[in-house]
Amino acid sequence: MARETKDGLMDFELKESDGGAFISGYASTFNTIDGGRDIVHPRFFDRVIDRFRDEGAWCLFHDFKMPIGRPVEVRADSVGLFSKAAISDVPNGQIARTLARDKVLQRLSFSYEVGVADRLEKERDIEDYWREIGYNPTDQDLMAKRGGHVRLLQQAKELYEISPVTVAMNRAAVITAAKAVDLTSPPDGLTMDDHSQAVLAAVDEWKLRVADVARLRAEEGRTLSAERKSQIERLRDDLNELLRLAQDVKPEPDEFQELYVQYLATEARLRGVVLGW
Numbered sequence: 001m002a003r004e005t006k007d008g009l010m011d012f013e014l015k016e017s018d019g020g021a022f023i024s025g026y027a028s029t030f031n032t033i034d035g036g037r038d039i040v041h042p043r044f045f046d047r048v049i050d051r052f053r054d055e056g057a058w059c060l061f062h063d064f065k066m067p068i069g070r071p072v073e074v075r076a077d078s079v080g081l082f083s084k085a086a087i088s089d090v091p092n093g094q095i096a097r098t099l100a101r102d103k104v105l106q107r108l109s110f111s112y113e114v115g116v117a118d119r120l121e122k123e124r125d126i127e128d129y130w131r132e133i134g135y136n137p138t139d140q141d142l143m144a145k146r147g148g149h150v151r152l153l154q155q156a157k158e159l160y161e162i163s164p165v166t167v168a169m170n171r172a173a174v175i176t177a178a179k180a181v182d183l184t185s186p187p188d189g190l191t192m193d194d195h196s197q198a199v200l201a202a203v204d205e206w207k208l209r210v211a212d213v214a215r216l217r218a219e220e221g222r223t224l225s226a227e228r229k230s231q232i233e234r235l236r237d238d239l240n241e242l243l244r245l246a247q248d249v250k251p252e253p254d255e256f257q258e259l260y261v262q263y264l265a266t267e268a269r270l271r272g273v274v275l276g277w
Contacts, residue, residue, distance in 0.1 A: 020087075051159075119151055
């Protein structure tokens, strides 16, 4: 079973605290229809919450190689999946705190593996589910249910991590607080590798968002706007320029293999190939 991700918008405030750096909020809300046409059942996380609380981690952009802290609180309440993390004083944690402070990152997401799911084929099936569960749908839910074909996530097999991200799948999930010891200056000591990983992750998140917009436009019989196409073309041209610069530089023998692997990984991501999971 492939690892999946699901995102939510986080509306947060930043506070100074001598007790350390914390980010908290909802990575998921229950019973709503998200951008991936999924509904998360309130019991979805029951079998995985305790293990995640003891062994899980918060990461940046869903990258297991970019951990930023550990969960100190995880619970499923009447709203959704809530978590609070103690953010570590490491470069990745500094990146997350700074981007959150500047409101570049305003979203939370979780990655998971589905254990049990069902399919609600028609609008009537969705309405029956909401009625049975006692959920009062929002106007956005009522619009989203048109056409049916919703996946009902009933039981998680695994909850891998929670991440601050740039793309929202579920706009009802919110961050309630983010506190840090020092948010007055940008992070120091950011290595080239860390910077590269952050940029690649941001491109991945943006690619998913563009794909989602393209899908919605196609359903409406429209295409991407000229401005959006121009942004994609600019990214393509910038990457081509980077590749040209890389070809002009003669790397040391022990660096050549690593650069080549990074090039292949970047090209694969741009072609939509999912790496690692």
